Amino acid sequence: xxxxxxxxxxxxxEVVGSLPNIRSAHRNNVDIPETQLPAVIVLDGDEESDGAGxxxxxxxxxxxxxxxxxxxxxQVQDDNVVLGSIVTTFRRELIKRVLTDTELNEQIVKTGRHxxxxxxxxxxxxxxxxxxxxxxxxxxxxxxxxxxKPDDL
Amino acid sequence: xxxxxxxxxxxVYEVIGVPATLSAGTAGEVTIxxxxxxxxxxxxxxxxxxxSVGPGAFARIPELTAKGIARDDCDGATLxxxxxxxxxxxHEACGSPNGEDLGxxxxxxxxxx
Numbered sequence: 001x002x003x004x005x006x007x008x009x010x011x012x013x014e015v016v017g018s019l020p021n022i023r024s025a026h027r028n029n030v031d032i033p034e035t036q037l038p039a040v041i042v043l044d045g046d047e048e049s050d051g052a053g054x055x056x057x058x059x060x061x062x063x064x065x066x067x068x069x070x071x072x073x074x075q076v077q078d079d080n081v082v083l084g085s086i087v088t089t090f091r092r093e094l095i096k097r098v099l100t101d102t103e104l105n106e107q108i109v110k111t112g113r114h115x116x117x118x119x120x121x122x123x124x125x126x127x128x129x130x131x132x133x134x135x136x137x138x139x140x141x142x143x144x145x146x147x148x149k150p151d152d153l
Numbered sequence: 154x155x156x157x158x159x160x161x162x163x164x165v166y167e168v169i170g171v172p173a174t175l176s177a178g179t180a181g182e183v184t185i186x187x188x189x190x191x192x193x194x195x196x197x198x199x200x201x202x203x204x205s206v207g208p209g210a211f212a213r214i215p216e217l218t219a220k221g222i223a224r225d226d227c228d229g230a231t232l233x234x235x236x237x238x239x240x241x242x243x244h245e246a247c248g249s250p251n252g253e254d255l256g257x258x259x260x261x262x263x264x265x266x
Binding site for chain 2 (some may be wrong): 029032033034038039041071080099127130132133134135
């Protein structure tokens with residue numbers, strides 16, 4: 001059994017969990033106490049296949065091109081004046097590690113000259129606020145394009 | 154005309170007010186009475202919620218005035234009460250039917266650590 005989607009999400013959690021100074025990493029946990037910050041959360045997110053636009057007569061279990069967009073959210077509390085640079089550092093490390101992780105790129109998604117997968121950084125959004133200290137969050141999106149092979153599931 | 158200071162704030166602060174030490178500007182340490190208004194607070198980013206508290210405290214403007222403290226002097230001040238020390242990061246006047254200057258101020262606090 002090979003489930004590329006699950007492999008991507010599992011490895012993505014490992015990659016973001018290795019970001020510097022992260023205290024906790026979660027998958028699909030949407031209720032984080034402040035004692036676990038800085039925290040990073042991977043949300044499974046959505047995916048779309050090319051099935052809707054495929055007018056061919058191919059067998060339904062033939063491979064599909066799938067684009068999945070998991071969500072990555074980073075939350076941190078700190079002195080308000082340093083939050084900007086902290087979030088900037090997290091963003092930089094996140095992009096670098098996801099786009100250059102060998103296992104994610106070459107073994108799971110299979111990017112590169114001989115693979116038909118792709119990983120793209122789509123963008124990010126930030127939130128700021130106050131709790132007992134300053135609070136900031138970074139929400140980042142990546143696109144993972146992979147080949148879904150129903151026969152392998 | 155109802156005297157809100159005598160009929161409302163006095164008995165309320167008598168019952169639930171706690172002693173606090175305020176260090177604002179050049180006034181040195183001043184003892185005032187505050188009402189702890191620390192509330193639970195949730196920050197949401199997308200579908201992810203983070204639970205913390207939003208620390209705050211009410212104080213009476215007539216008491217601050219009597220002790221030589223202007224509201225604007227309080228931003229950046231240190232406020233200690235109920236066993237914790239906070240920094241006043243901002244404040245808001247809460248008004249009063251007898252006029253703003255006879256009402257309360259709510260201090261918005263942040264951790265001093």
